[in-house]
Amino acid sequence: MSEWFETADGILAKVWGTLGRGVADAKHPARRPTFATISPDGWPEARTVVLRTADREAGVVTVHTDLYSDKIKSLHATPRAALHIWDAKQDLQIRLQAEVSINSGAKTRALWDKIPDHAQQSYGVTPPPGTPIETGLDYVKDPDPATFAVLDCTLITIDAVHLGADHRRVSFSRARHWQGQWLSP
Numbered sequence: 001m002s003e004w005f006e007t008a009d010g011i012l013a014k015v016w017g018t019l020g021r022g023v024a025d026a027k028h029p030a031r032r033p034t035f036a037t038i039s040p041d042g043w044p045e046a047r048t049v050v051l052r053t054a055d056r057e058a059g060v061v062t063v064h065t066d067l068y069s070d071k072i073k074s075l076h077a078t079p080r081a082a083l084h085i086w087d088a089k090q091d092l093q094i095r096l097q098a099e100v101s102i103n104s105g106a107k108t109r110a111l112w113d114k115i116p117d118h119a120q121q122s123y124g125v126t127p128p129p130g131t132p133i134e135t136g137l138d139y140v141k142d143p144d145p146a147t148f149a150v151l152d153c154t155l156i157t158i159d160a161v162h163l164g165a166d167h168r169r170v171s172f173s174r175a176r177h178w179q180g181q182w183l184s185p
């Protein structure tokens with residue numbers, strides 16, 4: 001029987017399985033991808049986020065954020081992001097490139113109402129995220145549905161690297177209907 005990493009289809013299935021595990025399991029490494037954007041003045045910027053949903057059929061993953069955070073300004077300027085995951089147990093690096101749409105207000109209200117109180121604390125702070133403050137705690141958490149945003153990340157490419165006894169790298173793209181292309185690692 002072949003191993004999952006020996007075929008492009010096996011790797012793609014493992015990528016989506018891993019993203020699904022990240023959504024479902026708070027301890028899984030795919031739970032907290034690095035989410036990279038381009039700042040309005042062209043700087044790369046990266047931060048940890050929580051992976052909220054992963055839909056293989058649609059090729060979409062989602063992330064929640066504060067509408068007033070700097071990443072939103074970046075996404076208004078360049079509505080693209082990269083997500084990065086390293087799953088050491090599976091020796092698997094996953095890199096995703098996505099077009100991002102920002103949803104907030106009435107569109108996200110029903111979802112907001114389902115978020116537990118303690119988690120709502122992450123959305124809404126005075127002064128807004130990134131504002132200079134006098135001391136480390138000169139802010140007030142102020143959960144507010146008006147500041148809650150869902151980032152729909154429509155995947156354009158998936159790049160997977162498996163570091164086993166052999167190294168394998170394969171690229172998938174929406175344009176090629178997610179058919180795998182092996183790449184020299």
Ligand SMILES: Cc1cc2nc3c(=O)[nH]c(=O)nc-3n(C[C@H](O)[C@H](O)[C@H](O)COP(=O)(O)O)c2cc1C
Pocket residue numbers: 032045047048049050051063064065066069070071072129130
């Ligand atoms: C473990 C962990 C999980 C995080 N999850 C999120 C998240 O899901 N959404 C989010 O906007 N920020 C999250 N953050 C905070 C971001 O990393 C970042 O500090 C914040 O969003 C401000 O980033 P920005 O100024 O680039 O917008 C998380 C941070 C850590 C350490």
